[in-house]
Amino acid sequence: MPDKTPPQDHEELIRLIHDRHDAMSRAYQRIGLFLTQNPHDVAVLTASAMAKRCGLHASSLVRFAQSLGYRGFKDLQLLFQKHLAATVPGFVTRVAALEDAFPTSPGHPQEGFLRDQVLRDIASLQLLLEDIDGPGMALAAEMLVQAEVIHLIGQLHGRPVVDLLRQELIMLGKRCVLLDGGGGLAGCMAQTIGHKDVLLAVSLQSPASELAEIVQEAGRKGRAIIAITDGSLSPLGKWARVIFPVPSRDARFPHALAAPICLTQALAAAVAARMQNDARTGTFRA
Secondary structure (H helix, E strand, C coil), X not given: CCCCCCCCCHHHHHHHHHHHHHHCCHHHHHHHHHHHHXXXXXXXXXXXXXXXXXXXXXXXXXXXXXXXXXXXXXXXXXXXXXXXXXXXXXXXXXXXXXXXXXXXXXXXXXXXXXXXXXHHHHHHHHHHHHHCCHHHXXXXXXXXXXXXXXEEEECHHHHHHHHHHXXXXXXXXXXXXXXXXXXXXXXXXXXXXXXXXXXXXXXXXXXXXXXXXXXXXXXXXCCEXXXXXXXXXXXXXXXXXXXEECCCCCCCCCCCCHHHHHHHHHHHHHHHHHHHHHHHHCCCCC
């Protein structure tokens, strides 16, 4: 049944979507994911345009809003519009500004592909600064420094992110284990994750069942988990001590790696800084 009193501000609405996400239908989960990942787009796009992005009919957005207690989708959208007026420009606005600053040059049409990708990567990196909080970075870096062994897993577009981070952590002297799915042994390898270890999982789209099961099993055992995901509604977030949502905000480039790669490089730098400080002060970590 719809709620009698729907959320009255953006933050309250997002909390409600998170609380109900697991119990929602698949269609409603897709809508909830879009709302949480693209708040600025929700404020400016029509219901039809958003429904198309979700692969649904516009009436689904109306029913979703009504299930939360609103008379219609417009009432829900109003919260996002108020939020947009009080916050910094979003992805679409930033890209438009960058396109004005760097107009298309005449000549070779192929240059446009590079220009589009660069501008969208710049916009995603700008938003990364606002989406990732300092305390989360500090906690994740401390977890990686203290870990006896760091177990890493990433699938599809998350794999190159994991490979880079593994290389940098090994160069810092950290013991790392790559949970490779080759031969179907990733699940067996995950059984060796100890209570002093850390599992770092990267999934930049809906996680494959094997990755989700590994994270779930490690979470149930109380293992420390860091997740880099495509949004705060990712199933990995339920088990992660620290979650870094790096959602894709552009349907044309849904798996751009500039933001997650930058994030992992920053994590490695934070780990290096802590280790250097420990060496300078003589801090011993059990």
